[in-house]
Amino acid sequence: MVCGSCSKASGSLKCSRCKMMTYCNRECQAAHWHTHKIHCKRVEMSPQKLQLHFTVGRSGPPITFHENIPAAFCQRDAPRDLTSRWVSQLVDTHEEEVLVRHPGRPCLYCGKPAIKLHTTLAITLHGNPPTVFAMGQPLCTKNRNDGCAVQAQATIDQGLQSPDFPGRGTEIYKA
Ligand SMILES: [Zn+2]
Ligand SMILES: [Zn+2]
Ligand SMILES: [Zn+2]
Known part of the structure; x- marks a missing residue:
């Protein structure tokens, strides 16, 4: 997970109070506390379940997950750094399962076996x-700079302009 202070991908230490923010170590946590304390609260869950609709590739019905969500995130003024981080982690935890449920899916761009959405x-x-609508494209690579990943991003940028895009009118996060 990404450290909330220095943004390195080594943040495995969780804020013990809100269980949302992650850090490399105590030093990073201490450095970020001045900013984070404004949003850091004990987590209260919403009575409503989050619906996560996960589609893979260009078509097909979504796989839907129902998840508990902190009540604070359902507010219009929810702090975006926390919500986007939380949603990205949630989607990451389902990515593998979604891949497994589409066995033998080839990379959309070169046809090699997909290892990543x-x-x-x-x-x-x-x-x-x-x-949350999550649109996953099966890819042969985990490297964003590889040809197939670059094409995937171009497809997404086009898709967001399309009238068929299911999440029109919502906030878009590139994860
Ligand atoms: Zn750090
Ligand atoms: Zn916290
Ligand atoms: Zn490929």
Whole structure:
């Protein structure tokens, strides 16, 4: 997980109070506390479940997950750094399962076996119910700079302009 202070991908220490923010170590945590303390609260869960709709490739019905979501994230003024981080982690935890449920999916661009989903998220957490659309493209690479990943990003940028895009009118996060 990404450190909330220095942004390195080595943040495995969780803030013990909110269980949302992650850090490399105590030093990074201490350095970020001045900013983080404004949003850091004990977590209260919303009575509503988050619906996570996960689609893979260009078509097919979504796989839907129902998840507990902190009540604070369902507010319109929810702090975006926390919500986007939380949603990205949630989607990451389901990515593998989604890949497994699409066995033998080839990379959309070269046809080699897919090892990764390139995911784009459209999010309305203050909706009723709170909703996330995750659009995953099967890819042969985990490296964003590889040809297939670059094409995937171009497809996403086009898709976001399309009238068929399911999350139109929502907030878009590139995960
Ligand atoms: Zn750090
Ligand atoms: Zn915290
Ligand atoms: Zn490929």
